Amino acid sequence: MKDNDLADLVQKNLKGPRYLVVDDDIWSRDVWDSISQIFPNRNNGNRILLTTRENEVAMYANTSSPHEMNLLDLDNSWKLLRNKVFGLEHDHPLVLEKIGKKIVEKCQGLPLIISVVAGHLSKTAKTLNSWEYVAQTLSEIIACHPNKCLGVLGLSYHHLPNRLKPCFLSMGNFPEDFQVDTWRLIQLWIAEGFIRAPAGSRKSLEEVAKCYLEDLISRNLVMAGKRRFNGEVKVCRIHDLLREFCFIEDEMTKFMHVVRTPFSSTQKPNVRRFKFPSKSGGGVAPPEAFIDPPLVARSKYYFSLLNLPFEPRIKLVGILPIYRHDPIIHGFFSRFNLLRVLAIFNTNVRFESFPLVITKLFHLRYLQIRCFGNIPESISELQNLQTLICDGHSLDITLPEKIWMMKNLRYIRL
Structure with a gap:
């Protein structure tokens, strides 16, 4: 069907009872504007649930505070892995719980990685030796599923404005779990020539760099660590999986x-x-x-x-x-x-x-x-x-x- 015909069909089918529509992974304001017109508003309790990786899009779609998803803590990470591997109604061997929590701890609270690792564990022997081997080779296991992990996260990178791409890739310079001081990162960006003040702007290069950093944080590509009393980011880092993505993109683009x-x-x-x-x-x-x-x-x-x-x-x-x-x-x-x-x-x-x-x-x-x-x-x-x-x-x-x-x-x- 053509887009217009499909839009008409959806709109006609939603004119009856109340509806709940989930729009998953919306990337831009323009996309939201184009599809939001399809849904009839009859003031009868209809609801649209929108998910996005862009805070700006969330605020544009609804000016009320969006619900921000946090990384899973250790207990919930283990529950997700356990349920994916053994099912909701099945008990797990207690001998695997300690090594299982060690595995999910390396996933750093990202459900996407936990699900991929759980899929791998469900196909391996439920023994202590097998799970210890998985804990030791976790990076290789994730790399074997590029479409499920790196490819999905890569979408966030490819939707970045060109001015932000080198700044993000430079975050891959630092070791795993390395929290870089914001002042140091900003001076590196300026020295590398990544920061350009817009024409006619009175902002200093440092102020522009801080805006770049906040933009990357709002897109969930950079994780803010400690913040100062005025809200400025003191230290920051990236998730280990995004760091692996940076390595791949570095080699492809010769960055x-x-x-x-x-x-x-x-x-x-x-x-x-x-x-x-x-x-x-x-x-x-x-x-x-x-x-x-x-x-x-x-x-x-x-x-x-x-x-x-x-x-x-x-x-x-x-x-x-x-x-x-x-x-x-x-x-x-x-x-x-x-x-x-x-x-x-x-x-x-x-x-x-x-x-x-x-x-x-x-x-x-x-x-x-x-x-x-x-x-x-x-x-x-x-x-x-x-x-x-x-x-x-x-x-x-x-x-x-x-x-x-x-x-x-x-x-x-x-």
């Missing part, structure tokens, strides 16, 4: 390359952003394997001491590993003349002193590093630097006078 194996001398990915995940995030090659990564790199993220891509000469001060300057460090950093973002997030490693070779990376916009000693005068050579985050061991740090002559520097954190 970022997740380095898990050594670079081949003949095959190096032509990607501008590189992430070196922690060992717990899937394992990476030894540090010496990354001495010669592609020189086209614009952004590099390190999250582990073991992933710093040069052979360290370490001395121990208390429990802090300290990296001394040596030709390997100089040789590595000097390769990346086009680098714009260098972020070393590890809190257990510091350089003995500020690596002077970094001051030669003219295009650098964002620098996050931990080192002893003062910031050198040569930092002023980084005329494109916007954000400087330097954590040191000493309580007394002296800033060079020339740092105030850096016209693009907008954020310093010591």
Whole structure:
């Protein structure tokens, strides 16, 4: 049938008794406007239940407060898994309850994942060993059902405005369960060039970035952690399943390359952003394997001491590993003349002193590093630097006078 004929048929059939209509997964105002006209309103108690992933659409359809669905807690997650696997009227072996709760805890309260995992468990042996194996290989099981999990969640991403897509994909840079500070995330977005103030707008880039973040939260793609007293988001993160989606989309669009194996001398990915995940995030090659990564790199993220891509000469001060300057460090950093973002997030490693070779990376916009000693005068050579985050061991740090002559520097954190 044609759309108009179908609309007429639905409308005629709803003109009799009271009706309840469920409109599932509405994506935009235009879609709601086009179908809401079909339903006759006779003021006799008719009701329309609308579901959407967009808070904006919910408020547009009905200005009263929408009912926001929360993630399931551990008890309700276990009940859902148990009922899906054993049925409502069947008892479950008590020996499986502990490992079952461990499985659903990894699902992080998302019913979609719990249902997929329950479908897998219903086809496996109801033994402790079988369920322990499922708990260990949960990521692989979810990846085997892309249409049921990643494909469904991918719809939210594909409906994003283009301005928000790189901001969302950048959330995949961080390790599992990593809660990133909002101020840090915003400065990274600005340095990466993701934030653009609308023409004629008086908003600062930080204010625009905060709007972007709130938009992603309202679309249920980013999870707000702690909030400040004024309602601003203090920390945020994404669900592990969305993080897996980011990895897939990163590789498809060449947005970022997740380095898990050594670079081949003949095959190096032509990607501008590189992430070196922690060992717990899937394992990476030894540090010496990354001495010669592609020189086209614009952004590099390190999250582990073991992933710093040069052979360290370490001395121990208390429990802090300290990296001394040596030709390997100089040789590595000097390769990346086009680098714009260098972020070393590890809190257990510091350089003995500020690596002077970094001051030669003219295009650098964002620098996050931990080192002893003062910031050198040569930092002023980084005329494109916007954000400087330097954590040191000493309580007394002296800033060079020339740092105030850096016209693009907008954020310093010591």
